Amino acid sequence: MAIFDIQLPPGIAKALRLPQNSASRQQDRVLRKLLRKARFTKFGQKYRFDEILMAKNPNARFQELVPTYNYNRIYDEWWHLTLEGQQDVCWPKKIKYYALSSGTSESASKYIPITSDLLKGNRIVMIKQLLSLRNYTDIPVKSIGKGWLMLGGSTALQKESGYYAGDLSGITAKKVPFWFQRFYKPGKKIARERDWNKKLEDIVSKAKDWDIGFIVGVPAWIQMCMEMIIERYGVKNIHDIWPNLAFCVHGGVSFEPYKKGFEKLLGKPLTYIETYLASEGFIAYQDRQHAKGMRLVTNEHIFFEFVPFDHVNFDSAGDMISNPQALTIKDVEEGKDYAILLSTSAGAWRYLIGDTIKFVDKKRCEIVITGRTKHFLSLVGEHLSVDNMNKAVQMVGEELNVSIPEYTVIGEPYETFFCHRWYVACDDTVDKDLLCTKIDEKLKQLNDDYAVERKSALKEVFLEVLPEESFMEFMRVKGKVGGQHKFPRVLKGKMLEDWKKFLNQ
Structure with missing residues (x-):
């Protein structure tokens, strides 16, 4: 039996576009929505989005007319124009926000466009994830109404010439909905702090005054924060400070290497919820307890293609060939590694995000992250992921x-x-x-x-x-x-x- 039952009015369920039919049909609608919105942009005009929309098979025509992109190519050809202040380049209107992302392998910062349409889609997915807690069992209901400690980037964004840039988590926190502000920790003042060490110190100082039910972030930084709190107050475990802490929402890396270290800091078990929120969009989230993987977001603001991660489509350095085999969701198979191409409501088109995934339950559209196209070892054919x-x-x-x-x-x-x-x-x-x-x-x-x-x-x-x-x-x-x-x-x-x-x- 679920911990609580939410019966949504039909209008709200429709507005949230909760899954009602096949993922393939949902993805068809998402692609058409993206193409219609961007058809008058410079990108849409060059690659004949109107023609794609009128085609008998828009998916196939989309793949025929639009090339694949990595960051360097789409930046050199298109995104640099938006940074120069041009509007209607790859997405309607002017881009006002950019997520700074250097990934985990490169030094130079990447400027990923962030639009109001993308943030709206992300927020809807976050609400869906919150509503999915009704699928969980044997966890304290009272913790759901407690504070959410979000260990993210600074909301004090860099002001550039005509735009703002910063960490996606900082941009998201800066635009947190009014109804969520009473739950949100560490609060606006601490969230603005750019010095990460100073921010951690401020969080530790305030920790005893908060009643935290959820802690959200990358596992390494969550663990560091909890260790600092335990040391500061001389307690045995984090539950001596936050007795209602019940959920850890994590993403970015596999949680398993951290789990043993986490458990040493706890007074009672946590429910772990995995998310897949990249700078380019909210891709997937765990929507039920003990799930094999995370549910792909197929009906909101991202159109997915999947390139088999093999020697046919990628070279020995992990670079994708210019015209790879790209599958839509109906053609993927369980247990195979795929690199993801995204087309999003921020003007990323057939964009190689760099992560590799595999489907562990195709019917439920559940995936796990298996690595990155550049982060594998195959010096002599060992193909180690x-x-x-x-x-x-x-x-x-x-x-x-x-x-x-x-x-x-x-x-x-x-x-x-x-x-x-x-x-x-x-x-x-x-x-x-x-x-x-x-x-x-x-x-x-x-x-x-x-x-x-x-x-x-x-x-x-x-x-x-x-x-x-x-x-x-x-x-x-x-x-x-x-x-x-x-x-x-x-x-x-x-x-x-x-x-x-x-x-x-």
Whole structure:
């Protein structure tokens, strides 16, 4: 039996566009809605959106006429015009807000357009997620009406020439609906603070005065905040301060590596709710207890295409070919890795977001994030995904009864062949050689290609154990603290160079 039952009036259910029919038909309507809204923009005129709308099969015609984009290409061809103040470029009117996003592998900030239509769609999805709590059981109802501590970016946005820029979580918090303000913590004053360390200190100082039911954010920063509160007030666990804390809403990275560390800070179990909110839009959310994955948002403000993540569509560096095979939702299969293309109500068109997912329940449109197109290791054909690594770390952590909240891996030449080098955060006492052997064994079990290559060209696996603080300090040095920033699971390019310099220092 559900913890509470909400009977929505038909008009509200229709306004929220709660799922009533197939995901494929919902996606058809979303694409048409996006095309109609943007048909008079410069992008819509060039790629003949009117013609696509009149086609017998708009989906197929859309793929024929509109090319695929990564960030660099769409910025160079289109989005730079919006930053220069032009309107009606890829979406109607002038873009007033941009989410600054550098992902987890690149140094330069990306400017992702944020429109009122996108924020409206995100808010509707957030309401749907809140309403989905009626599908949960055995959790305290009273916690639902308590405070929501949202550990996001600063709402004090950078004012540029004709627009504002900042973290998406900061933009979202700045525009929080009036009815939600009584629940919202840390409040407007603290939320404006740009210095993440100062913001954490302010939150810790106020923590004893709040009655928190939900805590929301990236797992690493949530854990750090709870540890600071426990230390400041000399209590045994976070529930000594917040007895009604019942929900942890998290996203951005796999939660499993953090779970053991979290549980040490609790006085009673939490209900964990996963979300998939990217700078480009609210993509998916967990809508029921013990779900296999997150439900894809198919009926709101994003049209999805799925590119099989294989050697046919991607090169060895993780770059997508110019004309990939792109499937719509009706043609995907469970258990296969796909890169996502988004078309959104902020003027992203067939845009490669860089994440890889797989469907774990196609009927329910439930997905899990398996990694990023750039964050995988395949030096010699081992095809090691972040999903494989997360599972191996989780299994070994449970077997050895240690907490491994962070890790990163690099691939590099070794003698005449190659090796993987792991850097693992663990504040528990652990034998690094045993840890290395165990992770290697689990990866062989999880990935046949890895097992084969460990007998040939992938000659060695090395592992170093570092304090968790080392990982956090590197993020501080890089200016990637708080909000949606998370440590990359695979290091390449400039980030790898900076990591090696950091370790040498």
